[in-house]
Amino acid sequence: MATKVGEPLPSSFYARDALVVARALIGKFVRHGPVIVRITETEAYRGPSDSAAHARFGITPRTQTLFGPVGHAYVYLCYGLHSMLNVVTTGDGSAVLIRAGEPVAGLALIQRRRGAQRGPAILAGPGKLAQGLGLGRDHDGLPLSGQSVISVHDALPPAGLLVGPRVGIDYAAPKHVRAPWRFALAGTKAVSRPQTLRPEGRGTSGREH
DNA sequence: AACACGATGGACT
DNA sequence: GTCCATCGTGTTA
Numbered sequence: 001m002a003t004k005v006g007e008p009l010p011s012s013f014y015a016r017d018a019l020v021v022a023r024a025l026i027g028k029f030v031r032h033g034p035v036i037v038r039i040t041e042t043e044a045y046r047g048p049s050d051s052a053a054h055a056r057f058g059i060t061p062r063t064q065t066l067f068g069p070v071g072h073a074y075v076y077l078c079y080g081l082h083s084m085l086n087v088v089t090t091g092d093g094s095a096v097l098i099r100a101g102e103p104v105a106g107l108a109l110i111q112r113r114r115g116a117q118r119g120p121a122i123l124a125g126p127g128k129l130a131q132g133l134g135l136g137r138d139h140d141g142l143p144l145s146g147q148s149v150i151s152v153h154d155a156l157p158p159a160g161l162l163v164g165p166r167v168g169i170d171y172a173a174p175k176h177v178r179a180p181w182r183f184a185l186a187g188t189k190a191v192s193r194p195q196t197l198r199p200e201g202r203g204t205s206g207r208e209h
Numbered sequence: 210a211a212c213a214c215g216a217t218g219g220a221c222t
Numbered sequence: 223g224t225c226c227a228t229c230g231t232g233t234t235a
Contacts, residue, residue, distance in 0.1 A: 045214070052216070054231095072222050080218050080229030097216060137230095175218060192217095196223065213223080217228075 003154040009139050014071040014087060018044035018094040021087065023183050025096060027158035032133045032150045035106035037123060040185040041099040041192060047092045052166065058114060065141040066093050073150055075130070075140040082127030083136045086151070099126045099167070099182075102190045103185025109134075120189035130141030159185030162197035180204075 003009055010026070014021055015124050022044040030037050045053040054063050054076070065074045066088060074086040086095040101123045103110050110132040114122055123129045130136070135150070144152045163180035184191045186199065 043215075057232065077230060079215060079217055081227065084216065125218070166216075
């Protein structure tokens with residue numbers, strides 16, 4: 001994937017293990033219309049064998065895009081209120097949840113969508129991110145290509161990463177997988193649960209679980 | 210047809 | 223820290 005900074009990512013970018021894609025997405029840009037957001041936090045969900053993933057139910061009306069074309073958006077409604085933006089990876093039910101971001105363009109529109117919210121944490125959370133981007137259930141299944149209304153664009157590699165357990169559902173992480181399932185950009189305030197993240201490489205610190 | 214509950218966020222003690 | 227809005231989904235009957 002010899003992609004230049006600012007170019008839309010090719011589908012080959014997404015056709016890898018969700019853990020790899022989740023890590024690679026940190027620092028990249030998501031665009032919906034005039035709004036552009038830098039991705040600061042992601043979380044991997046790895047197919048039917050992942051007991052926390054929606055794919056554990058197999059192909060259902062809701063999860064069919066999860067088993068569809070690589071590099072498409074999987075958007076679903078959580079708690080009856082919040083939309084969650086995911087990127088379909090290998091097509092076997094795996095996906096990456098985009099959990100947080102920083103506004104890059106379209107700040108006024110983002111603020112209007114987010115109500116009274118202001119400041120660096122305005123998109124710190126999966127529901128906040130989707131709301132700021134103006135995404136909902138009707139965007140489910142759309143491609144993330146340069147031709148689409150939604151797209152993801154390449155960026156320079158981030159200086160440092162934080163890693164940690166998934167939020168709310170660590171109970172289900174396959175124990176034999178040593179790698180972390182959640183990734184964040186080091187040094188940003190746009191992260192949903194900083195206290196469970198640690199710098200990559202160093203020993204465990206902070207609260208796991 | 211009824212039911213329990215969630216990959217959350219905001220308000221409040 | 224606690225409470226709860228709000229509804230699509232999968233499960234069970």
